[in-house]
Amino acid sequence: MSKARILIVLFVVAAAAVVLLARHGMAADVLPQVGQPAPTFTLPSQDGTPVSLSDFKGKWVVLYFYPKDGTPGCTIEAHNFQKDQDKYNKENAVILGVSVQSTGSHKEFCAKQNLTFRLLSDPDRKVVKAYGSSGMLGMATRNTFLIDPNGKLVKMWIGVDPSKHSGDVLSVLKQVDQNGSGS
Numbered sequence: 001m002s003k004a005r006i007l008i009v010l011f012v013v014a015a016a017a018v019v020l021l022a023r024h025g026m027a028a029d030v031l032p033q034v035g036q037p038a039p040t041f042t043l044p045s046q047d048g049t050p051v052s053l054s055d056f057k058g059k060w061v062v063l064y065f066y067p068k069d070g071t072p073g074c075t076i077e078a079h080n081f082q083k084d085q086d087k088y089n090k091e092n093a094v095i096l097g098v099s100v101q102s103t104g105s106h107k108e109f110c111a112k113q114n115l116t117f118r119l120l121s122d123p124d125r126k127v128v129k130a131y132g133s134s135g136m137l138g139m140a141t142r143n144t145f146l147i148d149p150n151g152k153l154v155k156m157w158i159g160v161d162p163s164k165h166s167g168d169v170l171s172v173l174k175q176v177d178q179n180g181s182g183s
Contacts, residue, residue, distance in 0.1 A: 031132035034156060038063070038147045039130040043098065043120035046106035051096065051118055053151065060093035061147040062169055064160075065133040065140040069101050069109035069119075073142070077162035082115050084166045091173050092149070098122050098133075099140050144169060146176070 032039055038061075042052040053061065064081070066074045081088075081095050088095055095117040099106075106119035122128050128140045135141035142162065146155040146169065155172050157165065 029129045029132040029134045031156065031158075032130070032145070032153055034153050036153055037151050038145065038153045039127070040151075041127040041130065043122050043127060044103050045118040045120055046103055046110050048103050051120055053147070056094055056147075057151065058092075058149050060091060060149060060173060062088065062093055062095045062144065062173070063098065063131070063147060064095070064142075064144040064165075065098050065128060065131060066142055066162075067135060067139040068099060069105045070112075073162045074099075075113060077142070077160075077165055078109075078113055078115055080162070080164075080166035081117060082113070084170060085116065087170055088173075091170070093173055094118075096120055098127060098131075100125055100128060100138060146172060148176070 038053060040053050042050050045051045053063075062081075064077070066077060068074055078097065081097070085095070097117065097119040099119070099121070100123050101109075101121060102123065103121045106121055109115065110119060120127075122140075125134060125138065125140075128134050131143065131145060133141045133143045141158075142160050144157045144160055144165065145153055148154045154176055157168065160168070
């Protein structure tokens with residue numbers, strides 16, 4: 001088969017896949033753009049209290065998406081954010097984790113892992129999709145978004161390494177805060 005025919009077949013297969021995914025509501029999410037207002041949201045936290053992005057006007061927000069409570073990578077990532085909590089406080093930043101698990105699952109995860117920051121439940125996947133973070137099997141992908149005190153998206157990390165991610169976020173947060181970005 002010629003290269004041209006192979007390319008045509010591959011194009012047709014890819015187009016068919018896109019159509020099928022779109023029909024089933026599984027089309028690829030679109031990432032928000034750095035420099036634009038962050039998508040707004042209100043989601044319940046582990047204790048059932050509604051949490052909105054607008055609740056944190058005047059603060060930096062580290063909004064991280066993760067696949068599932070209690071898995072090894074998600075536990076490592078959460079522990080590192082918790083370990084660095086005082087450093088985030090000094091930078092006037094809050095940490096918000098988002099996954100599709102229930103508030104009950106988040107409550108158990110926080111209790112078991114001694115987490116003091118908020119984990120938000122997005123079972124309808126609306127916020128996950130708004131932030132381009134839908135993953136396989138309906139879970140969220142491991143992405144993080146840094147939102148400035150005025151609600152503007154400053155930085156995003158896609159497909160992060162949970163073992164060093166908190167340090168990466170803090171490094172950027174200190175740099176943008178010192179430069180006066182987002183203040």
